[in-house]
Amino acid sequence: MSPASSNLTPQSDTPLHTVLVVEDEVLVRMVIADYLRECGYRVYETVNASEALAVLQSPEVSIDIVFSDVQTPGDMDGFRLARWVRANKPGVQVVLTSGVERSAEIASTLCEAGPLLKKPYPPQDVVDRIRQLVAKAKRS
Template sequence: MTANEIYSNAPHGGERGASATLLVVDADILVRQAIADYLRQCGYTVLEASSGREAQIILEVEAERVEIVLADASAEGEREGFGLARWLREGHPHMDIILAGSPVMAAAHAPDPWEDGPAVGKGYHPQQVTARIKWLMAARARRRGGP
């Protein structure tokens, strides 16, 4: 999905109940800004990082606020994609992570400690991303004994 398609699918006036703080990690500035702007229009607070290293720097300050990290699973490197997911699971278990990628990529990383693999397809189909965020927020509420 292109940045223009993401913008054209943006909701009007936000979505009710959207209140999480998200960190979007993607090296492609146009894609990152498009999905971040879309999520802001949905009512989410969104921080942005261009790399896993930048995400780590942001999280040194904002870890208590960030509830969900949306990251490009195809990025290579120790702290990118699946490496970032492992780092988050070890150091910030209160955060949920949504990896954007392909099933082929998940299979290549199957031995890694990542139970879900990519949760959304790369290209950030907006409704798929917001559906996953809502699902994670509902699961979080259930774990805390909420509705």
């Protein structure tokens, strides 16, 4: 899917930062993406890690934060996506989320702000985590 697709169009005029939401459950993705937009973020949405890679590799798009479910359909899960981001996009922060509790230990090694957010999560927790990442990046 190309960044020009309708579900990848940024919605905010003056974004704080750009967040890539990777979530295959459409209602979950819509709720968090809409909430992030309301909070002033530019948001791109993808269904899986393959689509996320296309956005991350697009020269027209600059992503600050990847917010991804651990379990995504396709060849690459959220952990592999996070590893790819760390290896290829060092300035991009990663937040992982999962409904599977054992995922937290693995996520703690891949996410700059510690373990993942457990599903179901309140949307404000996502914004708080993003703010932590931004503040930490500014101090570095």
